[in-house]
Amino acid sequence: MWLQKLLNYWIYCGSCIAAISGEPTLPTADYYIGAVVEFPARTVNGAASTRARIRQFERLLEDAAIRPDIVVFPEDVLNDRETPIVVPTPSDTVVPCGVDAALYDYIISEVSCYARSLQLYLLINVVEVQNCTQSHEIANLIASCPIYNTNVVFDRGGAVISRYRKYNLIGSEWLYFNYTSQPEEEAIFHTDMNVTFGHFTDMDLLYARPAQALVQRGIMDFLHPSNWQSELPFMSAVQLHQSWAYSNNVNLLVAGTNDPRNGRSGSGIYAGKYGALTASMTSDETQSKLHLSVVPKQSVANRKVMESLRINQNSLKEQQNQTQRDSSSGVLDRFTGVVLARSNDIDLYVTVPIPNEVTNNMALQQQICHNDLCCDFYIKRSVNPLANASTTSYYYRMAAFRGIGSFLNTEPNAVAVCAILSCTGDHIYTCGRIYYESVEVVPQYSFDEVRIRGNFTRGSTSLLTPTSVNQLLMPLTVDEFEWQVQEYSNISLAKLTLLQPRSDLLTFGIYDNYFLDENHSKDAADTFRWAMWLIPMSFLIQITF
Numbered sequence: 103m104w105l106q107k108l109l110n111y112w113i114y115c116g117s118c119i120a121a122i123s124g125e126p127t128l129p130t131a132d133y134y135i136g137a138v139v140e141f142p143a144r145t146v147n148g149a150a151s152t153r154a155r156i157r158q159f160e161r162l163l164e165d166a167a168i169r170p171d172i173v174v175f176p177e178d179v180l181n182d183r184e185t186p187i188v189v190p191t192p193s194d195t196v197v198p199c200g201v202d203a204a205l206y207d208y209i210i211s212e213v214s215c216y217a218r219s220l221q222l223y224l225l226i227n228v229v230e231v232q233n234c235t236q237s238h239e240i241a242n243l244i245a246s247c248p249i250y251n252t253n254v255v256f257d258r259g260g261a262v263i264s265r266y267r268k269y270n271l272i273g274s275e276w277l278y279f280n281y282t283s284q285p286e287e288e289a290i291f292h293t294d295m296n297v298t299f300g301h302f303t304d305m306d307l308l309y310a311r312p313a314q315a316l317v318q319r320g321i322m323d324f325l326h327p328s329n330w331q332s333e334l335p336f337m338s339a340v341q342l343h344q345s346w347a348y349s350n351n352v353n354l355l356v357a358g359t360n361d362p363r364n365g366r367s368g369s370g371i372y373a374g375k376y377g378a379l380t381a382s383m384t385s386d387e388t389q390s391k392l393h394l395s396v397v398p399k400q401s402v403a404n405r406k407v408m409e410s411l412r413i414n415q416n417s418l419k420e421q422q423n424q425t426q427r428d429s430s431s432g433v434l435d436r437f438t439g440v441v442l443a444r445s446n447d448i449d450l451y452v453t454v455p456i457p458n459e460v461t462n463n464m465a466l467q468q469q470i471c472h473n474d475l476c477c478d479f480y481i482k483r484s485v486n487p488l489a490n491a492s493t494t495s496y497y498y499r500m501a502a503f504r505g506i507g508s509f510l511n512t513e514p515n516a517v518a519v520c521a522i523l524s525c526t527g528d529h530i531y532t533c534g535r536i537y538y539e540s541v542e543v544v545p546q547y548s549f550d551e552v553r554i555r556g557n558f559t560r561g562s563t564s565l566l567t568p569t570s571v572n573q574l575l576m577p578l579t580v581d582e583f584e585w586q587v588q589e590y591s592n593i594s595l596a597k598l599t600l601l602q603p604r605s606d607l608l609t610f611g612i613y614d615n616y617f618l619d620e621n622h623s624k625d626a627a628d629t630f631r632w633a634m635w636l637i638p639m640s641f642l643i644q645i646t647f
Contacts, residue, residue, distance in 0.1 A: 116448035125214055126221055126258065127171050129296035136355050136397040137170035140369040140382065141179050141390045143329075144360035151206070153181055156212050162392040163220060168317040170394055171295055172223040174357040176369075177304050177329040178625055179227070183278050186231035186240070186249050192260040192291075196305075199260045200409075204238050210254070210262070217287070218260030223293060225255045227327040231266070248280035253301050253327060255291055268303045269312055271278050273512055285312035290321065297399060301325040307346055308509060310563040310617040322352045322374075322400035332383075333443040333510060334534040335523050335609040336569055339368020340381045345567040345579045345613070347372035348585075353397050362440040371395045377402050377580035385439020418623060434487030434606050436573040438539040447507035448523065448534050453499040455528065460485045460547045468500055470520075475504035477520030477612075482551035486605060488544055495546035496524040499533055501611075504559075510523055520556035520596075521569070521611020522549075536608070538574075543573070545605035552600035554611055557593050561616040569597050569613045575605040 127134045139162060144151070159175060181187060187207035190196035198206040199215035209228060217224045230252035231243045251271075257263035266289040267282035268275075282288055285302075289312045292298050300316035301324060307313055316324070324347075332338040339358060348353035351374035358369040362385045370381030371393060379395040452472040466481040479500045489495055504518040526532040537543055558566055568585045570578040583600040596612050604610075 117383060125169075127295050131295070131399075133396050133398050134172065134295045134297060135168060135170040135394065136353075136371055137166070137173045137392055137394045138355050138357040138369050138371060139173065139366075139390065139392055140358050140360055140384065141176050142388050143359050143364075143366065144179055146315075147182055147185060149185075152185075152209060153212075155180060156209065158390055159213075160216055162390060163216070163222070166392055166394065168394055169220065170222065172225075172293070172299075172325070172335040172355070173392075174225045174325045174327060174355050175227065176238045176357040176359040177227040177327040179359055179406055181229050183229050186229045186244060187228045188240075188243070189228065189234045189252055189254050192263050192265050195261050195263070195498045198262065200264060213254075214256055214260040216260075217256035217258065219615070221258040223255065225253055225325050225327065227251070227253050227303060230254075230265075249278065250282070251275070251279055251303060253289075253325075254559060255299075255301065255325075258294070264288070264301070266301055266303070266312075268306065270305045270309045270647060271467050272510075283527060286315050286319070288312075289316060293347060295399075297323050299323045299325055301327075304328050304330060304512070305509075307342070308513075308615065308617075312466055313346075314563060314565065314617065317350045318525045323397075324352060324354045326354060326356045328356050329361070329366055330367070330512060331364065331443060332368065332440055332575070333365075333445055334536070335445065335448065335521065335571070336519070337445070337509060337611050338383075338442065338571050338575050340370055340383060340575065341449045341571040341577045341609070342376070343368070343370055344372050344378050344381070345569045346565070347374055348377065348580065349565055349567040351375050351400065353400055355397070358383055360387055362387055365441045365443055367391055367440050371412065373398055374400060375580065378577070381576065383437060383440060385437070413425055432486060432493070432544040433542045434545060434573055436536070436539075437537060437575045438596060440575065442536065443510055444534040445507070445509075446511050447503070447517075448501070449530060450505065450507075450536055451501040451503040451519065451530070453501045453523070453530055453533070456481065456498040456522070458495075458497070458498060465551075468532075470500055470502040472502040473504040474557075474560040475502055475518050475520070476557055477502040478549070478553075478555045479522070480553040481522075481549065484550050485547055486545050486601070489546045493542055493544035493546075494537065495544060496526065496537075496608075497528055497532070498607075499523050499530065502556075507561065514618055516561075516616035517555070518558050519611060520554050521606065521609060521613070522552065522554070523611075524608045548603045548605040549600060549607060549610075550603045552610060553597065554599075555595070555597045556612055558596055558612070558614045560589070560592055560594055561614075564614055564616045566594055566596055566612070566614045569609060569611055570607070571609045572604070573608060575608075578610075578627070580603070 234247040251268035253266040269285035300321040330339045354372045586597045588595040
């Protein structure tokens with residue numbers, strides 16, 4: 103499949119023969135070959151398990167029909183805080199392959215050898231212990247040295263050229279990990295493809311540092327090992343990753359850990375305004391898969407590259423449009439294989455229900471305001487004749503919100519929202535939920551036209567994005583909506599328009615993240631410790647009274 107797409111691409115670009123032959127992409131090419139690996143979560147720790155996992159990594163690359171230039175592996179799949187490893191300092195340009203085993207762990211030496219053997223850039227994520235005592239005894243280092251969640255990048259010769267220590271910790275990570283003091287400086291490296299990459303990990307995507315700061319520095323290609331826990335209505339994995347890349351107009355390569363029972367899945371490669379080149383969610387907790395794509399260099403993107411991307415876009419759209427093809431019963435295909443979290447912030451939104459009764463060609467117009475945000479909705483619908491009193495359909499609400507929210511109901515963030523939300527009932531508590539797998543869903547109507555407009559207060563650092571997700575937990579392709587933003591001194595007027603009828607929407611709207619980075623401090627660890635202490639205390643108080 104990918105070989106055929108690369109051959110199609112070759113029609114437009116004669117130099118692409120390098121991709122097919124396995125030779126490294128030339129610096130003068132207007133593309134590179136990117137790959138991301140989705141991989142199962144760790145269930146067993148220990149050296150034997152780690153070796154087996156690295157061998158699986160190697161088999162995925164060996165079996166690939168096309169040799170990529172750069173490969174990203176997921177977060178938290180190799181070792182844990184009980185088995186941290188030492189990572190070479192990038193400025194030393196160490197090639198750990200073949201070095202004395204007492205100096206570097208098997209993970210580092212083996213991946214170094216593999217990067218050198220296949221002439222690839224490789225990024226892995228590990229738990230690292232800093233060697234702060236010059237000791238080679240890991241037990242001594244664990245007892246006295248900082249431990250980090252770390253990305254490690256190897257070049258084509260096997261040298262460690264970049265080491266980024268996660269900056270934004272979440273939940274219990276504050277109890278076990280340290281964080282870097284200079285995230286932007288650590289998270290950049292240059293390649294022989296004439297592309298400069300930035301990289302970060304998981305929750306970093308929601309913060310100004312390092313992710314947004316690197317965009318502001320002019321970095322246009324990003325690598326993102328992830329162990330993302332999807333949350334509705336705005337934070338499912340592929341939905342969020344596409345909207346971040348789209349709004350920043352950058353390339354984003356995301357490798358996701360597969361742990362669907364805990365809500366973790368989602369890998370993809372995104373090309374800014376051109377959307378997803380390849381993306382997937384899976385319910386198979388044992389699946390390991392390599393996703394490959396031609397990636398345009400954003401700095402030199404041209405018509406020939408865009409023609410190639412349209413081939414990929416049409417393929418993705420064809421897959422997603424399966425949800426729009428009703429069977430004789432009208433039942434839609436749905437993806438329910440990942441356990442989704444629900445944002446409890448929804449309960450604070452100002453919402454207005456969309457009536458179930460539909461008058462064809464009659465437009466619904468509504469303005470909803472919350473604090474300093476006003477959202478204008480224009481909606482036209484048509485009746486689905488296959489729906490009746492015995493079929494199950496989603497309910498919908500129009501929503502507005504401007505205030506302090508949270509991610510996974512633990513991490514505070516300041517947001518503004520204008521959106522249409524799906525619900526499983528007529529109460530707001532049912533919004534942000536999906537029907538169980540056993541439920542057959544027949545849409546009561548189709549959204550034929552939707553226009554959403556809002557006046558969003560401009561923040562010193564913020565990211566205003568279009569957001570959507572359908573019943574396959576995939577975002578709409580970028581040619582299915584129109585996004586317009588007009589900037590003024592203190593506000594941004596944003597407008598999102600649905601260009602093609604859809605009957606399978608879970609979310610469609612505008613989302614503004616205002617980046618509460620000032621909360622990033624060691625106080626967060628103290629806050630988490632207090633929260634953990636208060637839970638049993640509150641339980642005791644309830645028993646007492």
